[in-house]
Amino acid sequence: MSAQTETTSTPTPVAGKGKPFWRQWLPLGVGVALVVLMAVLPLLNISIPGVLPTPTYQPGALAVISLAMVFAALALSYNMLLGTAGMLSFGHALYFGVGAYGLGIILANSGLPLVPAVLLALVGGLVIALVTGSVANRVGGIPFAMVTLAFAQAGSVLVRRNSGVTGGEEGLSLTTENVPDFLVGVINTRNLYWVTLAVLVVIYLVALWVDRSRLGHLAQASRENELRVNVLGLHPYRAKLTIFIIAALSASLAGITYMLLQSGTVPRAVSADLTITVLVMVVLGGVGFRWGAILGGVLYTLLDQRLTVLAGSEAIAGLPEVLRIPLSEPLFILGVLFILVVMFLPGGIAGTAEAWWQRRFGGRKETGLAALDADSDESSEPAETRQ
Amino acid sequence: MSTFLLVLITGVGLGALYFLVASGLSLIYGLMHVLNFAHGVFLSLGGLIGFELAARLGADQWWVFVLSILVGGVTGALIATATELVLIRPLYERHIEQVLVTVGLAFAAVALFEGIWGADPVYIVGPAWLKETTDVLGALVPNTYWVLMIAASALLTGLVLFLRYTRYGMIIRAGVENRSMVTALGIDVKKAFTLVFAIGGSAAGVGGVLAAHYTGYVSPHLGQTLLIFAFIVTVIGGLGSLTGAAVASVLVAVLQQLANYYLFGTGDLIVVVLLAAVLLVRPQGLLGRFA
Numbered sequence: 001m002s003a004q005t006e007t008t009s010t011p012t013p014v015a016g017k018g019k020p021f022w023r024q025w026l027p028l029g030v031g032v033a034l035v036v037l038m039a040v041l042p043l044l045n046i047s048i049p050g051v052l053p054t055p056t057y058q059p060g061a062l063a064v065i066s067l068a069m070v071f072a073a074l075a076l077s078y079n080m081l082l083g084t085a086g087m088l089s090f091g092h093a094l095y096f097g098v099g100a101y102g103l104g105i106i107l108a109n110s111g112l113p114l115v116p117a118v119l120l121a122l123v124g125g126l127v128i129a130l131v132t133g134s135v136a137n138r139v140g141g142i143p144f145a146m147v148t149l150a151f152a153q154a155g156s157v158l159v160r161r162n163s164g165v166t167g168g169e170e171g172l173s174l175t176t177e178n179v180p181d182f183l184v185g186v187i188n189t190r191n192l193y194w195v196t197l198a199v200l201v202v203i204y205l206v207a208l209w210v211d212r213s214r215l216g217h218l219a220q221a222s223r224e225n226e227l228r229v230n231v232l233g234l235h236p237y238r239a240k241l242t243i244f245i246i247a248a249l250s251a252s253l254a255g256i257t258y259m260l261l262q263s264g265t266v267p268r269a270v271s272a273d274l275t276i277t278v279l280v281m282v283v284l285g286g287v288g289f290r291w292g293a294i295l296g297g298v299l300y301t302l303l304d305q306r307l308t309v310l311a312g313s314e315a316i317a318g319l320p321e322v323l324r325i326p327l328s329e330p331l332f333i334l335g336v337l338f339i340l341v342v343m344f345l346p347g348g349i350a351g352t353a354e355a356w357w358q359r360r361f362g363g364r365k366e367t368g369l370a371a372l373d374a375d376s377d378e379s380s381e382p383a384e385t386r387q
Numbered sequence: 388m389s390t391f392l393l394v395l396i397t398g399v400g401l402g403a404l405y406f407l408v409a410s411g412l413s414l415i416y417g418l419m420h421v422l423n424f425a426h427g428v429f430l431s432l433g434g435l436i437g438f439e440l441a442a443r444l445g446a447d448q449w450w451v452f453v454l455s456i457l458v459g460g461v462t463g464a465l466i467a468t469a470t471e472l473v474l475i476r477p478l479y480e481r482h483i484e485q486v487l488v489t490v491g492l493a494f495a496a497v498a499l500f501e502g503i504w505g506a507d508p509v510y511i512v513g514p515a516w517l518k519e520t521t522d523v524l525g526a527l528v529p530n531t532y533w534v535l536m537i538a539a540s541a542l543l544t545g546l547v548l549f550l551r552y553t554r555y556g557m558i559i560r561a562g563v564e565n566r567s568m569v570t571a572l573g574i575d576v577k578k579a580f581t582l583v584f585a586i587g588g589s590a591a592g593v594g595g596v597l598a599a600h601y602t603g604y605v606s607p608h609l610g611q612t613l614l615i616f617a618f619i620v621t622v623i624g625g626l627g628s629l630t631g632a633a634v635a636s637v638l639v640a641v642l643q644q645l646a647n648y649y650l651f652g653t654g655d656l657i658v659v660v661l662l663a664a665v666l667l668v669r670p671q672g673l674l675g676r677f678a
Contacts, residue, residue, distance in 0.1 A: 088483060138670050141482075142422045146422065146618045146622050150615065150618065151659065153615045153659070279487070280491070325499070325503055328502060329499060332495045332502065335494035339474065339488055339492065342484050342488050343474070343484075
């Protein structure tokens with residue numbers, strides 16, 4: 001691979017060292033400004049025809065943006081696995097589903113108020129992540145992908161089989177008795193929107209902490225060269241498992257938010273389909289970039305919504321069959337887009353943008369999808385001998 | 388006793404179906420280190436094209452049944468070869484991206500098949516004999532299972548002979564063993580890559596037609612469901628080991644059927660528990676070696 005792996009000795013550069021003042025604080029400033037803008041969005045009247053169904057102060061638009069933010073949060077949690085630790089998981093949806101179904105089942109069957117119910121659902125997510133994660137992390141690379149897939153499949157089977165508890169194929173709707181009134185109903189979409197935004201910010205901060213912490217550096221190092229980390233007397237297994245659990249918990253939190261937002265969940269929330277969808281989001285946005293994951297999640301959700309509308313439009317219905325069938329399947333278009341990004345734009349949107357930024361202003365190291373390929377047959381050799 | 392025998396024989400039959408999918412996966416992984424998520428697509432397309440052909444020519448006739456199996460195999464081989472040449476080859480040695488590309492293909496192709504054939508299962512008919520049963524010591528075994536077993540045995544025998552006695556077979560075996568050495572000897576491994584994809588694809592295509600007769604319907608999702616079990620089988624058997632895949636196929640399927648019958652339909656869960664157990668005790672799989 002052309003992407004030289006220099007990271008074992010120099011992990012993520014310390015933010016701001018030797019940079020001009022404005023460069024150091026620019027990302028923080030932009031981030032805070034964006035969050036503030038998103039927070040006041042329900043109070044503004046902004047129309048974006050073709051992207052949002054209604055002006056931003058109405059529930060229609062807020063629901064779409066909230067859903068996009070839930071998936072952005074899920075994509076962020078997945079990026080901790082794939083981007084930071086280089087773990088290709090095909091079972092991430094399991095933890096999202098545990099959050100969503102866990103909250104739904106607890107609220108339906110116990111008299112617990114919302115906050116304890118949420119905490120209990122998170123504990124459930126923690127336990128399942130601990131058990132499945134400690135088994136799955138015994139293997140790495142591609143076998144890890146298969147094992148996580150198998151666990152998620154078991155979860156999916158459990159959900160579909162036990163229709164008495166989970167509602168089976170019909171899905172489970174939210175029991176709202178113990179949910180505070182200001183979080184129930186279409187009129188309160190605005191409040192749910194703010195909750196979702198808060199969850200997204202929290203998960204972003206968690207992801208930021210993981211990337212900056214010793215734990216994250218250790219995981220990054222073992223992504224590059226696990227043998228060397230072992231030789232140094234460090235424990236990649238523990239670091240990977242911890243990140244796996246943090247990512248799973250974040251996904252559970254996203255699932256809980258999804259449950260509240262959609263007032264229900266369907267078996268698709270635990271399916272391999274959803275994991276693949278998240279994978280598409282992260283790769284589209286740019287593996288290894290936090291803002292890329294958010295962008296990918298938002299972009300995917302909006303594209304999916306718009307393409308579905310487009311599929312039903314008259315312009316498509318009038319086309320000959322050869323064009324009509326592919327264009328009326330949003331997932332076909334997204335799948336092809338995904339293949340094209342992987343083949344021709346391996347950094348995703350964020351990677352490409354950062355590369356441009358780097359050429360223009362100098363600075364940051366190269367990451368992205370290409371950096372992951374250190375995890376191939378040659379990984380047993382020292383990084384210095386690899387080209 | 389006859390019930391036990393029936394469960395056992397149907398388990399072996401289901402294992403035969405798993406093997407048709409898992410053999411290709413295992414060979415592809417062993418040689419190229421590519422986890423092929425698009426393998427289910429090869430299977431679904433084989434099944435769907437086989438169904439289309441049978442529906443046009445008269446599905447209840449024997450020669451149509453045999454022809455549909457052949458056509459399914461050819462379809463699988465063609466799409467697999469195309470996948471290798473167009474999507475996998477440009478990403479040579481970039482394993483994660485190769486996996487992602489096959490994921491994308493599975494994503495797009497399933498959606499496309501839904502657009503063409505509809506999302507709902509299409510029920511199919513075959514020769515009447517397939518629906519009948521054969522009496523084995525009191526166990527009434529549906530005849531579809533025999534066809535599955537014959538197909539899988541033929542595939543296993545064919546593959547073993549091919550790998551052992553032909554030049555390309557030897558290149559593939561050597562490539563699984565130590566690919567850089569084979570390349571260093573000046574042998575073009577890339578041809579073997581395409582060949583392995585074609586073989587795996589045709590086995591999956593045949594598997595698609597037979598799976599359709601086994602389940603009684605064909606749908607764009609048929610392949611994806613079987614693919615997950617095939618993944619489990621390849622991991623349990625040991626990635627890259629053909630014998631391992633064969634042993635694990637039968638083991639997994641028999642356990643699954645037994646659990647489904649005697650343990651209140653918990654077959655799918657038992658399989659995952661088995662997977663976890665194998666990984667804890669022997670992470671490289673039953674007959675696998677560490678790469």
